[in-house]
Amino acid sequence: MIYIILGILALIYFITQPLIVVIYFKIKYGKRVIIQYAPMLGLLRTLSQSRAINGDAFQALSVLIKNNRQADILVTNLLFRPLIVFLKPNYYKIFMQQHEAYTKFPMIVDKRLVSKGMLMEGGAKWKQQRKLLGAHFEYNKLINLIPMINDVAEKKLSGLPNSIFPAMNLASSITGEVVLRAFFGEDIAKLSLNGQDPSLCVTQLITRFGQLITESRFFQIKRALLEEKVFSLFPRKIEKDLFELNTVMLDHMKKAIKGRMEKLKNCKDFVHQDYLDVYLDAYLNKNDQMDPPITEDEILQQSITLYFAGTETTANLVTTACYFLAENPHLQQEIYQEILEILNGESIITAKHLQNLQKVTGFLMECLRLKPVAPMLISKKALQDVYIMDIFIKKGWYVNYMVLSNAQNQNYFPNPKQIDITRWKSDGTLKDSTIDPFAFVPFSAGGRNCIGQYLALIESKIVISKILMKYKLKLNEKLIKTEWIAKITYGLSNQDYITWEAR
Numbered sequence: 001m002i003y004i005i006l007g008i009l010a011l012i013y014f015i016t017q018p019l020i021v022v023i024y025f026k027i028k029y030g031k032r033v034i035i036q037y038a039p040m041l042g043l044l045r046t047l048s049q050s051r052a053i054n055g056d057a058f059q060a061l062s063v064l065i066k067n068n069r070q071a072d073i074l075v076t077n078l079l080f081r082p083l084i085v086f087l088k089p090n091y092y093k094i095f096m097q098q099h100e101a102y103t104k105f106p107m108i109v110d111k112r113l114v115s116k117g118m119l120m121e122g123g124a125k126w127k128q129q130r131k132l133l134g135a136h137f138e139y140n141k142l143i144n145l146i147p148m149i150n151d152v153a154e155k156k157l158s159g160l161p162n163s164i165f166p167a168m169n170l171a172s173s174i175t176g177e178v179v180l181r182a183f184f185g186e187d188i189a190k191l192s193l194n195g196q197d198p199s200l201c202v203t204q205l206i207t208r209f210g211q212l213i214t215e216s217r218f219f220q221i222k223r224a225l226l227e228e229k230v231f232s233l234f235p236r237k238i239e240k241d242l243f244e245l246n247t248v249m250l251d252h253m254k255k256a257i258k259g260r261m262e263k264l265k266n267c268k269d270f271v272h273q274d275y276l277d278v279y280l281d282a283y284l285n286k287n288d289q290m291d292p293p294i295t296e297d298e299i300l301q302q303s304i305t306l307y308f309a310g311t312e313t314t315a316n317l318v319t320t321a322c323y324f325l326a327e328n329p330h331l332q333q334e335i336y337q338e339i340l341e342i343l344n345g346e347s348i349i350t351a352k353h354l355q356n357l358q359k360v361t362g363f364l365m366e367c368l369r370l371k372p373v374a375p376m377l378i379s380k381k382a383l384q385d386v387y388i389m390d391i392f393i394k395k396g397w398y399v400n401y402m403v404l405s406n407a408q409n410q411n412y413f414p415n416p417k418q419i420d421i422t423r424w425k426s427d428g429t430l431k432d433s434t435i436d437p438f439a440f441v442p443f444s445a446g447g448r449n450c451i452g453q454y455l456a457l458i459e460s461k462i463v464i465s466k467i468l469m470k471y472k473l474k475l476n477e478k479l480i481k482t483e484w485i486a487k488i489t490y491g492l493s494n495q496d497y498i499t500w501e502a503r
């Protein structure tokens with residue numbers, strides 16, 4: 001009996017602890033702070049409620065921030081811990097400079113997938129990974145991928161099944177194949193997963209994960225209590241299926257990597273064709289100089305990380321872009337005209353064309369501004385007590401930055417709700433140089449910014465240009481409700497929003 005009472009008391013303590021921090025912040029900082037608290041769920045409840053009420057997971061937060069522009073911070077909770085979300089760029093800048101003082105919240109609960117990849121790792125291991133792969137993501141290297149991206153987009157766009165189908169399926173099938181071919185090579189890109197396109201599996205997996213994390217109360221509470229054991233104790237069918245899908249994905253990738261490793265073991269002159277070769281070369285031939293050493297599990301998880309990070313994110317951007325084009329026929333026509341002029345009858349898009357597609361670039365930046373694929377960063381847990389300017393963060397608290405808050409701030413972007421492609425230069429930077437560069441950071445900034453941002457933009461520009469060359473996009477009038485959901489990324493739900501009319 002005593003243990004039950006102690007257990008209940010401990011639970012009450014863990015549940016109320018963040019509430020005390022929330023109240024403390026409000027008393028200490030008054031209007032500088034917006035507060036939100038929900039036992040155990042916190043931010044996750046705000047997102048799921050907003051989706052249910054508004055059809056948009058981030059609308060409630062956007063409105064709250066808009067109505068409290070004087071606020072510097074949102075203080076809420078993430079499971080059992082306080083979560084401090086900064087809203088102003090000056091805080092964000094310092095937060096990013098201190099990135100080594102934090103570890104990341106394990107969004108994808110299943111530790112087998114991405115915990116050892118670059119997105120989640122920290123310290124010496126992360127530094128080593130970024131150094132090993134960094135050169136592969138530089139613009140000058142990435143432009144070599146342009147012919148392949150043209151190829152993939154052309155192939156996928158030539159065989160559309162009907163005039164109405166989800167843009168997300170098409171987009172992720174393109175972005176997934178691009179990542180597979182670029183980083184893992186043609187041999188691995190050709191493999192199918194149980195007879196299915198592996199990229200569609202990634203989208204399915206991320207959407208289902210996201211829905212469990214942000215919408216299932218049962219899963220959220222179970223996760224708060226059990227952490228990574230959530231899949232093994234009292235799993236429901238949906239959790240079992242998801243765990244099984246992860247296992248299939250891991251086995252698929254493991255087999256592919258093993259195959260390549262066998263080939264490379266007997267190879268005398270090692271020429272790096274792709275990212276996997278770089279990693280396997282370091283593992284097979286230089287691991288004694290690596291500190292900490294590379295493991296096979298790391299190679300597997302790094303591969304899944306790049307596959308996830310490179311497929312779903314860019315696919316969301318392309319999907320949002322298709323939706324806004326369908327919704328704004330005049331803008332679509334204006335952008336189409338630019339593409340016709342710049343390509344001037346050529347069908348293969350080159351680096352030079354991309355540089356000149358100023359309206360396409362401006363449009364994609366506006367899509368990121370209005371519907372950022374990452375409206376918040378991954379929450380980070382403080383490894384030590386830290387100050388971010390005048391705000392004290394205690395070891396163990398979560399910290400985040402709301403990218404969305406300034407992306408639609410009137411002070412930075414006049415008429416913030418309006419798509420205005422003229423705000424941007426052709427290199428994707430803002431024309432108005434007086435705007436704080438940290439006010440809009442869709443790819444984050446500083447040492448832990450998005451390593452794939454140039455790839456994402458090159459790819460999206462090519463895919464959107466190719467789509468408009470072939471199709472006129474219209475909204476599917478039969479679909480009444482548009483839903484913007486928090487998967488792990490943020491974007492449209494996977495529905496038939498668009499009618500694809502061949503030109």
Ligand code: HEM
Binds near residue numbers: 311373376444448452
């Ligand atoms: C529209 C597309 C994309 C957006 C909006 C985006 C956004 C972001 C953001 C905001 C971060 C920082 C996450 C955090 O620290 O909380 C990030 C990190 C990262 N992204 Fe992207 N990303 C995109 C595409 C890509 C692509 C195509 C790849 C390449 C395969 C990629 C690979 C990564 C990796 C590996 C990291 C971790 C970098 C590190 O911590 O050193 N991303 N991305």
